[in-house]
Amino acid sequence: MSLSAPPRLLEVKDLSVHFKVYSGVLKVLDGVTFSVDAGEKVGLVGETGCGKTTTMKAILRILPIPPAVVPRGEILFQGEDLLRMRPDQMRQVRGPGISMVFQDPTASLNPVFTIGEQLGPVIRYSAPENRGLSRRQIRQKALIPLQDVALADPERLLDAYPIQLSGGMRQRVCIGMALATNPELLIADEPGTSLDVTIQDQVIRLLGELVERKRTSVILITHSLGVVREMTDRVYVMYAGNMVEVAPTRRLFANPLHPYTRGLMEAVPKLTGGGMAMGIPGRLPSYQHPPSGCRFHTRCPHVMPVCRREKPPFFQAEAGHQAACFLYSPEAERHRNEAQA
């Protein structure tokens, strides 16, 4: 028990989320464990459908229940388990504690309310001292987050409807709204994915500058390894509802360990060298009947008999670099021999 360890801002332990659907139970998250330290910028990568957004929605407790159920797990935020909180306590965590920027800015803004009508309540309920403010005062305060995200003429923007804004402006408004609560932790779910590349780049840079200035901790979900490399301190790799590897960002790029991570890196087309980018053969497994043992074994080039039997825990390869793969187990040699026998 070391009291001197830096406080964990967020610690998710063994989180499982299932969806009960007509045809059965989808075991989407299967014991997800990860953490974010105060002031840290953490990346989360993995292919579409691997459970990144579900994990984040589970943390904020905004998954629709039913059909979602959380059979086990803990989500400690500043030491308190969010899963055990009463709804009113949880509401106070959302916003000033944790806030989120969703993938699609167009879908994230309510089409029938002006920006001001949507931003107003965010500000009013983000701090107790804002509760009693007049509409005018709230409006005055609402200008600041819009200025923060470098939007011109914020005064007029407050009276505009989302349909009157461009995609880039909508994304900026979403980021401004999420940061207007001054959150301890910002979850950014593929910001800018729906925008064209130059605008996306601007938006990501802006986000980076803002969280740097406000010293906000960040979980950045993205497909773009380039963005991860540029923006994050540490990266988690997720596959089919499991964390499969975690490392400091530079270490991960220098020395990816998990076969899935390696495949992911090779899937990126390179500007030099020519030839087609390598993909990972196969598809994400079914969540209704997930593969036994390691969920990646159906696609893994290094599969061993043990991978089909047991779910691999995290094995430490070096300080802070862990992979959930039996190749890195102390008994790797024995596992490999078993395959040949």
Added chain:
Amino acid sequence: MRLLAFLARRIYQSIFVLLGLSVLIFIIARILPGDPARTALGARAPQWVVERLREDMHLNDPVPVQYVYWLRGALGGDFGISLVTRRDVANDIIEFFPASFELVLLAGIISGVAGIGLGTLSARHKDTWVDNVVRILSYMGVVTPAFVFAIILLLIFGLALGWLPAIGRLSDGIPAPPTVTGLMTVDALLAGQLATFWDALKHLIMPAVALALGALSQEARITRATMADNLSKDYIATARSLGIPERIVMGRFLLKPSLIPTVSILGLDFAGSFSNAFLVELIFNWPGLSRYGMNAMLRKDLNAISAVILVLGVIFITVNIVVDLVVGGLDPRIRLRAARSE
């Protein structure tokens, strides 16, 4: 200003719709088999009397000429006299319309409030027993005709329990208020006759509920479907993730976009009730326009039929304009698109 321009344009368009409608109903009324003059006078009237009435009614003129006579009268508020009751049709309409209006208005309020309320409740508790109960009941409500509800209500509350009066607009011995709007409850309040108001309201409840239940069910289903759909939208997740209290998320950010389809259905139900109220008005002996119109049709009372259909046309057009205004008020996308297309 934009609102006034919108209204002016819609009213201008409506004139053509009404003219078209008037041609249609005039032609339909004329091609119905049988001689209206003979029907009016009865089988035993001498032929020369029938001939004289045909002459008076311009029935011997060519149809286009007849139409011009009729339209000229209609524009001046003169729909001729009823061939059956010999009363002035315009006066009949003025007498019967407010009774229907009062009934349909209350039915509309009941169906709107309860329909949206039940739909919201159902969506909030989606896939739970609350939702299932509301869905089953509303399904039954949609498929059951209003007259069945009318009879059930009448048997339970009118006869078995005796809580509500079974027929008419006022009980015997209750003084009718001086006519101002023609709406009994409103007139009673204006005249300060609280006892009359209470009595009129009690007469109004059963027919209004009977008329409202079908529309209410329809609106509950639509509201539930839209809300359940919108509940999974990212903007709701966003609002929640930013710590906005649930009552504001539900009551503001979910409700407003979800009301748009319901308002359209509500408008159609409201306008439709005027013509669909026939059996309900008959069962409760309610002196309304629907019953009047249906009787006119059964008796081939040409002037009355034409007038009633024209009034219904005006109601539909008015309700449609109001619905467009409300939907435009709820949805800026429609408003902005309309502004751009001008």
